[in-house]
Amino acid sequence: MDPLVVTAVLDEPAQSRLNTLRRRHFPPERNHLDAHVTLFHALPGEHETPVAAALTDAVRREPPEAVVCDPRLLGRGVAFRVDAPGLLALRADLARAFGPWLTRQDRGKRELHVTVQNKVQPEQARDLHAALSGDPPERTAVVALGLWRYRGGPWEPVATFPFAP
Template sequence: MLDEPAQSRLDALRRRHFPSERNHLDAHVTLFHALPGEQEAEVAAVLAEAARREPPKAVVGEARLLGRGVAFRIDSPDLLALRADLAGRFDTALTRQDRGKRELHVTVQNKVAPEQARALHAALSDQAPEPTAVVALGLWRYRGGPWNPIATYPFTA
């Protein structure tokens, strides 16, 4: 989760441009798509421990065309380092998609026609980088429908 005003701006873009029938979450930086659900207590403990540090600094960077959507690149060496630490803790349980993750982003549009995505990308491409901070880690569970929030871990150092 990002600090204000970045979070509010990205939430507004997501509400405006993400198909409403698919938009069940606020704007967010996905560190992992799947952590082991059967180890939820351990995952929660690891995230709580990880949040006992300074909030990672970040920059909301350039708009990126995803083909059928648009995302903003998130530049944050500190958050990537934290992600690598967490990945090491759950290495054997990570999906192939999560093992190969090297960049961070916030998706503000997805599952639209390519020409609609290109138009939004063009409209957002001139936005200046926005310094921000990562203020919390969130844990969510997918139970076959919309995502359900489990816990939020604010950075506390």
Template sequence: MPGPPSEPLVVTLLLDDAAQQRFDRLRAQHFPAERNHLAAHVTLFHAVPGEHLDAVRADLAAAAERPAFDVDVTGVRFLGRGVAYSLRSAEVAAVRGGLAAAWQPWLTPQDRQRHAPHVTVQNKVQPAVARALHERLLAGFVPWTVHARGLGLWRYLGGPWEPVAEAPFR
């Protein structure tokens, strides 16, 4: 049953299957199991008001009218109580920037901040546990490239997310 229209919407960048599986494995290994309700993801917007669903869906479809592109995995970030992989892509910045401009009146303070794309593989752990994982992942880190395949739209349900739509890139 679909979530109520008032529940916020989450917008993500969808990655190729191999990248998704790699990040999902890391998340399954290192994210506290009782808090791991989601697959690994690249959040572009955390809380777009749910009442704008039709406009958001249309804007995502328009934004996806572009060729798919590569995204560089550039490093490992220490988050204090977790660890994430940093991503960089001019195309991600352009897609997100265009959507942010269109949705500016609706955006929360968090979604108005400078965007630093990443995939969180650990969160909500003790700082010492996070630091140990960060050091371990950093020691073996070699940059690589993943492929962005589209945009995902989800309804936030207080922990889990409900899939709403996908907008694949050309």
């Protein structure tokens, strides 16, 4: 079965701004998704039911706050660092629940980000990084968790889990 991906969904103003940047700067032939904060990259697809149950439990709390911070140069792209201690704590709780299923990449995740450009020439990435570097941090809230099925490029939405108000 195709693997599952878990993301955090930001509030509308931040999400719209990041989507616009991604559409403008991500190579169109590779851009199958809106901007997103990936929490888990590859959970086993056959465990969709327990993963969904864990996400349902996880959103029964106040929505975590987040700050979209300075852009980071990825070499061949640009991502915004996301400072969200509450979201990292929630992710750590989920990682304990998903423990035996985690890949090395998902076990080692310590920082959150939103990629707005990838797989471009290094000079193009440096130019975008320089253009975005003066932007002030943007306060936002995480409004939901998203569950997706990875289809070898495009992702197929499975469910969205809004945080309790």
